[in-house]
Amino acid sequence: MDCWARTQFRYNSPFVQVCLIGLVCFCCPGMFNALSGMGGGGQVDHDVANNANTALYTTFAIFGILGGGFYNVFGPHITLFGGCATYVLYAGSFLYYNHYPHQTFSVFAGALLGVGAGLLWAGQGAIMTSYPPTDRKGTYISIFWGIFNMGGVIGGLIPFVLNYNRTSAVSVNDGTYITFMCFMSVGAVISLFILPAGKVIRDDGTYATKMSYSSPSVELLETFRLFTNWKMLLITPAAWASNFFYSYQFNNVNGLLFNLRTSGLNNAFYWGAQMLGSFGIGYVLDFSCSSRRRRGFIGITLVTITSILVWGGGFANQLRYTDGKWEDKIDFKDSGFRFAAPFVLYFSYGLLDAMFQSLVYWVIGSLADDSETLSRYSGFYKGVQSAGAAVAWQIDQKKTPLLSQLLINWSLTTVSFPLLAVLVGAVVED
Template sequence: MLVGGGGDEESTAQVVSNSRFRYNSPLVQVCLIGLVCFCCPGMFNALSGMGGGGQVDPTAANNANTALYTTFAVFGILGGGIYNLLGPKATLLSACSTYVLYAGSFLYYNHHKNQSFAIAAGALLGVGAGLLWAAEGAIMTSYPPPNRKGTYISLFWSIFNMGGVIGGLIPFILNYHRGEAASVNDGTYIGFMCFMSAGALLSLAILPPSKVVRDDGSRCTNIKYSSVSTEVCEISKLFLNWKMLLLVPASWASNFFYSYQFNNVNGLQFNLRTRGLNNVFYWGAQMVGSIGIGYLLDFSFKSRRTRGLVGIAVVALLGSAIWAGGFANQLNYSHDKLPEKLDFKDSGSNFAGPFVLYFSYGLLDAMFQSMVYWVIGALADDSETLSRYSGFYKGVQSAGAAVAWQVDTRKVPLLSQLIVNWSLTTISYPLLIVLVVMAVKDDKNLEEVTSKDANPVSADGVTGGGGLGKPT
């Protein structure tokens, strides 16, 4: 049955809506990219969250992460263009393979204590991560219906961060009776590699945007192809785009705090097995945070712009409270006055406060990043544009992370690290408010734009009102 070529509109809508769980629906595709990220960056997050990559000395992990985020900064920006040229399958398969190599480099380091392999693997992972997150950003922000992007972002974030939850259980279970051990065992790294390999294979199930059909019968994009010259030109324009410039502080801040939280909160305050347990709750908190902010950004108010402003205000208030709690906690220890390692079974009430703080950091991370992704998704609706926007976001984010890991390597005072993290996130809120006020269309205006651009198709992907055509 063709959609858009006449006939009973009500029966047409019924045909499409009854097929929500079809393979080429946005829901299924967002779930699939969530599972890919569950297996690859989700497991990487669990490994990083151990503090020092699961090693007693974080130097190798810090240097590997510096190499990682340096190349990530470049390929994050280029990733959107590469995705538009290669499509999702080739982009994601090559990207996911680098995660397996990275986990393997720490298995090697466990035996030989040579940083070279880990640093080289980190640099390659930066290339892969840039490609993966540009592809993920394009899929997550362009495939869903415009008025449900917050819901789909929270769905993706929940599936993705379940990887961190499961990944946290791996070192917790395998190192449960090794609470005083210096580093995690080989089985921990092998477990991560198995999940990452599964993610690489699963990436082959992702469809290109031209084959994904929304429930109303429209495709996700009307642009059929791209070229190298087009991508070079469009990516270059991003550095002069006022929308992207307003995003820079939020982008820089959004991964800058990881080195502080993983190495200097979880890594310094807790013993090995407790760090694994903490990560289960850290990434679990991300699931709760993403669902909460996603609901607020899609359903709280009728006006889309109002929802964005309220979402930013909620994250700003909650973030200020959490960082204030972190400030109070940080006054208790420093590099020169290291704390006694806490254990979830043996430390009693002393464990509760730092544990709740680390949980809250995970909650804030998901809410902050989901909010930024929602704003990016509200700036456009086609996958080509959003892949470039997402790539720019990840590129700037990774540049900040590269600096942050070296800041920690150089033993910058912990209180100074916390204050810088708190300041960076605080600066980003008013700029995001300006961006929402000036660039985010309300639902009425958005419907007028999307109704002009929509290309109705049937649930099986057959167009009813003409071909896809060239970009106009």
């Protein structure tokens, strides 16, 4: 046990480095998720958040794809710190909007956050998929996902506590945004403690990857090649679908059905469900049987079944308000049984999200074992994911019927599963 502790908890071990990037994402994207999960970024008027998120995911789509190249050229410190700083500005823009309701600053901050998020998530993907040993990537992905989503849990409790007595339809108070900004600033500082891939040593004494930093010309060429890489083309539908449903779930389930304090509480459970989902699918992908390829097929089957059940429940719930109107907001304290079914549905959405994205990251991690390649693959994944999200936020902004939004989300998710199965069958080796 003592020997295990010495190896696992070394500063330059994959375990510690994955935990550190988890803490960075706990403070920055985790708090951002909590902010978005309230619906409308905590504002009664969802237009400002929809437009800010459209700008965010548009630039994210570009810099997500380019982010792997930035990471390979500049390394983790500059890439991650620069990405984290933009989260602070984004939260601050909503604090500004509380006092000066002009959208310009929030939309600009959203566009800048898209640049920063592209850099951050490309680096995160490279660290999470290349640092761990090959046979434990599912476990390390679930560890990261658990730490990251604890940020959403705590971030959900912040507006719940600070706005507990404000049950009417109002925007969240200044203290909520200030607290988010403090957490995000801490995440930027933690990012400076992430080690480059060439300094990370696994427990068997091998380096995670012997990476030498690249050049801009090489990275630009390799980025263009991603669009003709058949593996990335098979990943594309899953990437497009994986954030597409957030606008529907956050605005039109949590933000529409529940009052302010209850949506904050729901947020905590939504991201808590993500922790359970990631740990569960991580165990299946690493330990369910001896064959790595078979574990991939089992994981895809499990997530497919879960998707059918959850979206089927969402379809039944959506039939209750096809006109997009829900006058009597649900309160966890006063609504009794009216609260139970929508709450379980929203919890299940979080569970499915984590299972789906953890599965995709596991498949990406199976395509290579060096951080240089995986940073590009992860960047491509996040770029396509963000392009889908940009479209989704505008679909909601254009007041698309909610039943149509749900069916689009369900269809996109379903299409991705057979393509992931083809990829696992063709690439994953035992």
